[in-house]
Amino acid sequence: MYLKTLHLRQFRNYQDQKVEFAAAKTILVGNNAQGKSNLLEAVELLATLRSHRMGRDRDLVKEGESTAQINATLERFSGVSELTLTLRRQSRRSVAINGETVRRQMDFLGILNAVEFSSLDLELVRGGPDGRRNWLDTLLIQLEPVYAHLLHQYHQVLRQRNAFLKRHLEAPAKSLQSELAIWDAQLVTAGTRVIRRRDRAIQRLAPIAAAWHASISGSTEVLEIKYAPNISGEENQPGEIEQAFLGKIQQRFIAELNQGTTLVGPHRDEIELSINQTPARQYGSQGQQRTLVLALKLAELQLIEEVVKEPPLLLLDDVLAELDPYRQNQLLDTIQDRFQTLITTTHLGSFDSQWLKSSQILFVKAGEISFPAAIS
């Protein structure tokens, strides 16, 4: 797929900026805090309706304005689409395809696909499980857009069940059992859907990531990715997972009442990353952790391409300079011209001259983009 144009209006620090992408690779150059990452974030939002920076919609709208809009023209094998995302400071966002408002956000997802790779991704190894869940969920949304809806349903039930538990913190257990059973049933149904999809995604991703990892590390290290659901067990049939889920809720009933929160379910899942059978967080150097994250990102690219049958976009936010020349080349060789790639950097010095020649270079300064004459 190919992103032909992007138009940002009152988005972050952009007032009204159009960009035409004229090559498979675009390098955005500028000092810190000029708007390079903001532009990648706009593309990420079109792909997933999420931002890895976790901002609220009102943070995405330019200061002093009430509405922001991101427009894009995207070319796919099936034809050209115009995508529009409108963000509002005070009310809900809306999306449109070819000028027609789409009521269900999941119908908007899956048109533009992108893999984002930024220095924040190192937190996948070093940080807590919520970052890994979030990463997997964002990938799943692109692999099967209906997942966005399933996840939303689960979180809705979870919020309501938590509110119920909090309201009845001091109540005697017996008096709550029958009402709680209604929430339990909904939590189990919605949660099982999430668990099964996460499990399937990791099963597909893990061997691809392990192969990339072996190739980058020269086969000296073995990467293992394991889904460690909060509802553990060998079961993988929906009925069996539901049974195990309910059983665990019953076990933790008193603890949940005491703490006023839901202690069981996929909101507590973990995705374990290990190298040579040691948890990756403890394993090693920053370089090894970077190799792992690079392998994950290359696996995401490959898996999305396999599933959607078109190469997704790759968004590289200030990460090339952090990779050593060998890993840089590994990444650049993989990309070639197959994946349209947007790259941000503060300086062009670290780029291979061949690469620079075949790339479109844009300068970003204070929310404005200039298109310089070709660099020789």
Ligand SMILES: Nc1ncnc2c1ncn2[C@@H]1O[C@H](COP(=O)(O)OP(=O)(O)OP(=O)(O)O)[C@@H](O)[C@H]1O
């Ligand atoms: N809602 C907003 N309204 C106006 N300006 C904003 C808004 N959100 C962010 N900004 C501005 O955008 C700038 C940050 O841009 P961005 O994160 O894209 O930086 P960058 O060019 O990628 O630089 P770095 O190399 O530091 O990541 C900051 O100046 C910030 O004040």
